[in-house]
Amino acid sequence: MVDLFEDLDPPQRLLMGPGPINAHPRVLAAMAKPLLGQFDPKFREYMQQTAALYRGVFQTQNRWTLLVDGTARSAIEAALVSLIEPGDRVLVPVFGRFGHLKVEIARRCGAEVRVIEVEWGKVFTDEHLKKEISSFKPKLVAVSHGDTSTTMAQPLAALGKACREHDALLYVDATATLGGMDLQSDAWHLDVVSAGLQKCLGGPPGSAPLTLNDRAEKRIARRRHVEEGLQDDRYKAGEGPIIRSNYFDLAMIMDYWSDKALNHHTEATTMLYAARECARVVLQEGLPAVFERHVRASRMLTDGLKAMGLELFGDQAHKMPNVTGVHIPKGVDGEAVRRRLLLEHNIEIGTSFGPLHGKIWRIGTMGINANEKPVREALSALGKVLARRAPG
Numbered sequence: 001m002v003d004l005f006e007d008l009d010p011p012q013r014l015l016m017g018p019g020p021i022n023a024h025p026r027v028l029a030a031m032a033k034p035l036l037g038q039f040d041p042k043f044r045e046y047m048q049q050t051a052a053l054y055r056g057v058f059q060t061q062n063r064w065t066l067l068v069d070g071t072a073r074s075a076i077e078a079a080l081v082s083l084i085e086p087g088d089r090v091l092v093p094v095f096g097r098f099g100h101l102k103v104e105i106a107r108r109c110g111a112e113v114r115v116i117e118v119e120w121g122k123v124f125t126d127e128h129l130k131k132e133i134s135s136f137k138p139k140l141v142a143v144s145h146g147d148t149s150t151t152m153a154q155p156l157a158a159l160g161k162a163c164r165e166h167d168a169l170l171y172v173d174a175t176a177t178l179g180g181m182d183l184q185s186d187a188w189h190l191d192v193v194s195a196g197l198q199k200c201l202g203g204p205p206g207s208a209p210l211t212l213n214d215r216a217e218k219r220i221a222r223r224r225h226v227e228e229g230l231q232d233d234r235y236k237a238g239e240g241p242i243i244r245s246n247y248f249d250l251a252m253i254m255d256y257w258s259d260k261a262l263n264h265h266t267e268a269t270t271m272l273y274a275a276r277e278c279a280r281v282v283l284q285e286g287l288p289a290v291f292e293r294h295v296r297a298s299r300m301l302t303d304g305l306k307a308m309g310l311e312l313f314g315d316q317a318h319k320m321p322n323v324t325g326v327h328i329p330k331g332v333d334g335e336a337v338r339r340r341l342l343l344e345h346n347i348e349i350g351t352s353f354g355p356l357h358g359k360i361w362r363i364g365t366m367g368i369n370a371n372e373k374p375v376r377e378a379l380s381a382l383g384k385v386l387a388r389r390a391p392g
């Protein structure tokens, strides 16, 4: 019989998958702090601090740096539904599952989408992307920085400039990389960037930091509408088509985060505390030190896996330092190994999707788990589980 009234007492697992990972203890402590009303001056101050902290994390001066309440996907959807007007041309380079997600959302927004693909485990060359932009002339390019499904990171430094030359906006999904890998929103001319907390930022899923620059603001502002119950006498709607989602309407979310504090949703108090603490933890360590720690952890993991005779997945020159794909050896039941790691060693590693399902495991080294001790524990447990199934 299921005991509905048992106390909540989840097992202590080491989460070494592609996210969520174990939240930093400081983040969990921040989430236990007292709630405040959404218009309490102290809470508004916390919102402003959160925006300022994420400017540091995103490496931007963008005024509009805020949280979308929801998992990382909510900010992807908010960006795309607010930037894409029906009929707009949108180019989506797909190098894994999360590229396909952006294709699907862009199509729901009524875009004319051109999909370009490379084999999973590879990334695009700058030349390939530039050629597609100049031939298709999209209004928007929507791309993942890192795709956790393949562990690859697309180089972005040249893409923003190419988009500007052709007057396209560039949206970047940095869910997998923010706080774990260098991402220079301003220097690389990224117009809109969004993420989630549950990977390198070391928080729980449920809040999605997003930043947008003046170019993106211009496109969104022409679609600004205010809900009928909130309009005053001076209100004049934007001349552009209304954004087809209320919850994900970035113009409304910007009004809420602005000094106008125009009511939209009720900010998720506890998640804002969490997001704020994630950024503080990362910035206090310092971005270069954080990135270097992720690289060290990744190297330790990949060296350990190779020493066990396992083969790494994908183009290693473009692998993210925060997640590693490793081929499941022939004759090994990948799911049985994952189950044993979880139930016998309290360690979670990731499965994989689509063409890679059943072929690779994905092991994360993110946030506080990008450290020697968790990596050593994961390697040692995997070694034991694999050794037990070896013949003889």
Ligand SMILES: Cc1ncc(COP(=O)(O)O)c(C=O)c1O
Pocket (backbone or CB within 6 Å): 018, 019, 071, 072, 073, 074, 098, 144, 146, 147, 148, 149, 173, 174, 175, 176, 196, 205
């Ligand atoms: C690159 C990328 N984008 C989007 C997502 C979706 O994030 P969420 O599950 O928080 O909505 C993920 C999650 O793994 C991801 O890796």
